[in-house]
Amino acid sequence: MTDLLIVTNEMQRILRSGKLRPDSECCNFPTPVTDAAPIITVSNLIKQFGRFAALRGVTAEFDAGKFHVILGDNGAGKTTLLRALAGLAHPTRGTISILGKNPQDACREVGYMAHPSLLYDEMSGLENLRYFARLYDIAGDGRCEQVIRSVRLDPELARPVGQYSQGMRQRMSLARAILHDPTILLLDEPFSNVDVHSAREMVVLLKGMRYAGKTIFVVTHQASLLEGVADEFVWMRDGQIVDRTSTLTPDRAGTQ
Secondary structure, eight states: OHHHHHHHHHHHHHHHHTOSOOOTTTTSOOOOOOOOSOSEEEEEEEEEETTEEEEEEEEEEEOTTOEEEEEOSTTSSHHHHHHHHTTSSOOSEEEEEETTBOTTTTGGGEEEEOSSOOOOTTSOHHHHHHHHHHHTTOOSSHHHHHHHHHTTOOTTOOSOGGGSOHHHHHHHHHHHHHTTOOSEEEEESTTTTOOHHHHHHHHHHHHHHHHTTOEEEEEOSOGGGGTTTOSEEEEEETTEEEEEESSOOHHHHTTO
């Protein structure tokens, strides 16, 4: 719930500032990104929690329209890096550039799916998306219903989200993340506690979004699900990126 409050407060702050303007094209089908310049640049990124450094000088560039999978053991810094890109973890030192902006100013271009669902359990799926739609000045139920159907759920389902299966919750959380048609998707453990069939369905959905031009980052311990789908595997250890590979090598696959 803490992340939900942070996300909501950050949306409201940007809306009040006037930097996030209503976009009448938010419901259009996305078009592929063709800009050759890196969509995200991270330079000497350090994030400390007290005396503990979760990120230790991360420097990297990420291309637009690619599917990046971030891998590593628990405590490697994967989630912290994702939260920093989402503007939810402010760097102790270093810089992040997203489409030439800082993460807070680029929030309109980013969809974030946290490990917790960030959904209100007492509301239905459609009611949840109506709430978030208002934060983005998206009027009516059209877009909400569209994204619910896109993740293969029924927008007319009146059951509270708290009664959803884990697979349904994860798909509704993905619907929330894509509601405002972001350019970049940041997904933290989208397959967590999801059965194999539901996880594979989500992979198909993400593959379609990748081909539609989205830039996708996925943190996961189930890397084998994305073999043959991802463009790049980013390996982290002790708060640093230690390798970037185009394939999931067998020796590493056994450690994830």
